[in-house]
Amino acid sequence: MPDAPAQDQPPEKVLISPRYLAASLPTTHHHFLDVFAEETGWSAHTDNSSLLVTSPCRRVTIRHDQMAVGQGPHLVISVRSDEDAAERWRTSVRGAMPVEFVSTLLGTLAAELEADPDHVVYGIGAEPGLFELLVDIDAWDQFDAFGLSGFISRDGQAAVIGRPPDSSAPPIHGDASIAWHVAASPDDLGHLWDISFTQQAPEFLMHAVVAKTLDPRPILRSTAFPFPNAVVPLVNIQHVPSPRPPAARPSPAEPARNPEPKRAPKTR
Numbered sequence: 001m002p003d004a005p006a007q008d009q010p011p012e013k014v015l016i017s018p019r020y021l022a023a024s025l026p027t028t029h030h031h032f033l034d035v036f037a038e039e040t041g042w043s044a045h046t047d048n049s050s051l052l053v054t055s056p057c058r059r060v061t062i063r064h065d066q067m068a069v070g071q072g073p074h075l076v077i078s079v080r081s082d083e084d085a086a087e088r089w090r091t092s093v094r095g096a097m098p099v100e101f102v103s104t105l106l107g108t109l110a111a112e113l114e115a116d117p118d119h120v121v122y123g124i125g126a127e128p129g130l131f132e133l134l135v136d137i138d139a140w141d142q143f144d145a146f147g148l149s150g151f152i153s154r155d156g157q158a159a160v161i162g163r164p165p166d167s168s169a170p171p172i173h174g175d176a177s178i179a180w181h182v183a184a185s186p187d188d189l190g191h192l193w194d195i196s197f198t199q200q201a202p203e204f205l206m207h208a209v210v211a212k213t214l215d216p217r218p219i220l221r222s223t224a225f226p227f228p229n230a231v232v233p234l235v236n237i238q239h240v241p242s243p244r245p246p247a248a249r250p251s252p253a254e255p256a257r258n259p260e261p262k263r264a265p266k267t268r
Contacts, residue, residue: 013240017218018139020158020184023096023192023231026069032099033064033075033106040110055113058083059121062106073196075102077109079121088121089200090177095193096228100219101212105195108208123202133207136216151214157234158184160210165199172196180206182213186234 016022030051037044037053042062045052049066061078068074073092080087093102109120118124135142140151147169150160161181163169172178173196180201183194197206220240 011222011224012242013220013222015218015220015236015238015240017236017238018153018155018158019098019100019215019217019219020153020213021186021192021231021235022098022100022219022221023228024099024102025096025226025228026064026066026074028099028225029075029093029097029102030064030066032102033062036106036110042110055110057113057117059117060109060113077105079201081121089198089202091198091201091205092196093193094195095191096231097193097195098219099225100221101195101209104208104212105205108205112202112204120202123200133211133214135214139216140214157186158182158213160213180210182209186231188234189230192231 033051033053034044036042042056043054045054051064053062053064054060059080059082063076063078065074065076073094075093075097077091078087079089091105093105113120135151139154141154142151143149147163147167149162152159159182161172161183163172163179163181165176165179172181175196175198177198178196179199180197181194184192186192195209218236218238
């Protein structure tokens with residue numbers, strides 16, 4: 001799966017594990033956001049290197065800025081009580097986050113905004129009780145120390161980090177408003193991707209991304225999506241056999257023939 005899809009070969013399906021290293025290029029994020037806007041009916045505006053997508057209620061904006069890649073968050077969700085109000089909460093993506101995680105993030109946001117916009121903006125509404133996270137104890141360790149809590153993968157390459165407002169830990173990315181942070185940083189590459197949620201971001205949105213990260217199953221993806229070459233040695237990529245075409249059926253004008261004549265059963 002090279003950085004650019006092969007033009008002379010049809011796309012295949014592959015399984016990639018661990019899923020938190022199934023990196024996707026920021027250009028793929030841009031393409032997905034463009035498709036998201038078209039399918040949801042959100043307005044889209046392109047300006048030089050950036051794509052701005054705005055919800056019909058004008059209270060949620062999603063900006064993708066290609067010029068920010070490698071320097072800061074290139075995909076930022078901002079939520080306000082109205083179009084001209086101050087930002088209430090923010091979610092920011094840096095680096096090569098798996099596009100499946102981006103899909104979960106935006107799909108969950110759009111669905112809940114349509115169902116209950118005040119729940120998204122203000123946190124008002126029927127929030128479920130305790131969220132249930134299925135954690136594979138053979139793959140993830142829980143931690144609670146130095147003002148931070150969460151999970152770290154056994155291979156040390158990914159982490160889910162919570163930082164409460166009164167934490168003594170240094171602010172994440174120097175921003176004290178960030179309450180949750182999910183990141184992948186392989187030893188051989190350093191920072192690969194991360195996503196941050198500020199304190200007033202709804203728990204259901206954070207939970208959707210965390211659950212996607214902790215899921216032990218590999219990601220099923222088409223090779224039509226570009227994949228960074230640098231990550232290939234760090235993941236297991238298993239090709240999924242293409243489904244066999246259905247067996248040919250005999251023409252109605254010609255009845256099927258048995259390969260061998262019927263024989264009477266043997267008797268003793």
